[in-house]
Amino acid sequence: MSLSALWIYQKERFPLFKTAPLLAVFSAASLSVSAELSGRPLPDWGGYLAGFVIAMLLFFQMRVCDEYKDLEDDRRYRPDRPIPRGLVSLRLIISLGLVSLPITALAAWLWHPPVLWLLALVWVWLGAMTAEFGVAEWLKARPVLYLLSHMAIMPLIDLLLTGLEWLPFGGPATCLLLFLGLSFVNGCVLEIGRKLWSPENEIAGVETYSGLWGTRKAARIWGVCVLLSYALLLGVGATTGVLWISAALGGIGVTICMVSAASYARFPTEKAEKRMDTIAGLWVFACYAIAGFLPVFLRFV
Structure with a gap:
């Protein structure tokens, strides 16, 4: 698979020039707010770097899970998307997602190993989301509940990112x-x-x-x-x-x-x-x- 195909894929499905600045602010703000609320000094640059790497990779993993979960619907209703039209294969995207898992874990471990527990919590919820919590048809028939259940991963990710700051001190504000x-x-x-x-x-x-x-x-x-x-x-x-x-x-x-x-x-x-x-x-x-x-x-x- 050519790098040009992957470049087109990211432009359409995970636009780095749009996503990276938002996640940089999101991750940095999470650490800063946690420190401010607790009256502690800001973490050093390593914490902010770990937060950015973790945020970027987690959101990419969410995209990968969506590609897997929505493949049949995409083939039927949105054949112009990269995977249905054959630009890249689902296998390749899943492989990249799997490669990103140990990198995410390494970023957390290098900063503060207990953060891995919070990372595991996010992954468990992401896995449950991908499986539609085992009640796909029931959930899709209730779009508001579907929205709320899937957006619940956002505070979990933020709990993880703020945990980079508060976990070394025992607990959050x-x-x-x-x-x-x-x-x-x-x-x-x-x-x-x-x-x-x-x-x-x-x-x-x-x-x-x-x-x-x-x-x-x-x-x-x-x-x-x-x-x-x-x-x-x-x-x-x-x-x-x-x-x-x-x-x-x-x-x-x-x-x-x-x-x-x-x-x-x-x-x-x-x-x-x-x-x-x-x-x-x-x-x-x-x-x-x-x-x-x-x-x-x-x-x-």
Whole structure:
């Protein structure tokens, strides 16, 4: 298999130029927030490097599991995707996923070996997700429960990433739950946002939230998730002493999100569809940047 085929695959299914910056902010913010909430100094660079490597590889493993889980649906409804159209083989992608497992474990072990227990917890949940918790048909018939059960992996990943900071000291701060909740809701913001499609782009057999709820209702639900995310961001900001600045900066982002959602609801065009996907990613990026870096920045200015 040529490297050019793998390059095309990553552009379509795991775009590094989009994914890497988001996961760099996500992983670094997790360690920084954990330290800030506990009143401890920030970890050294090794912790941040381990967090980034672990986050990147875990999200790639999630993509691999999706490729395996969704293969039959992709062959039937989305034959233009890389694996169904023969660009790369499922066997190759699974092999790359398997190779990434010991690298992920090594990154955790080199930083602090007990972190492997938290990594194992994430892998157990990922395995259960891939098996659809043994009730695939029942779960797919309940799309909201499907969404919530799959987004539960986000706070588990964040528990792992924050654990790189708090586990060497014995335990996390109680208020870390606010940040884990933020990760859960932000996962919903991303997942719903990328499945708000224009009517002309809807594909029979492919489930989207715009198709499930209609564009107006889907946009409202997405907006509620953004507002809940904002409330949790304020909770984290209050515990780290940056409530009012978080409120101001986050408020700008919320306004942009609400305007975009209203525009999509009125005119659900292909352009609006792409804008919602982008705005969802930018909002999540902003949340982690504000929560993780604002207290550190203000301390040094």
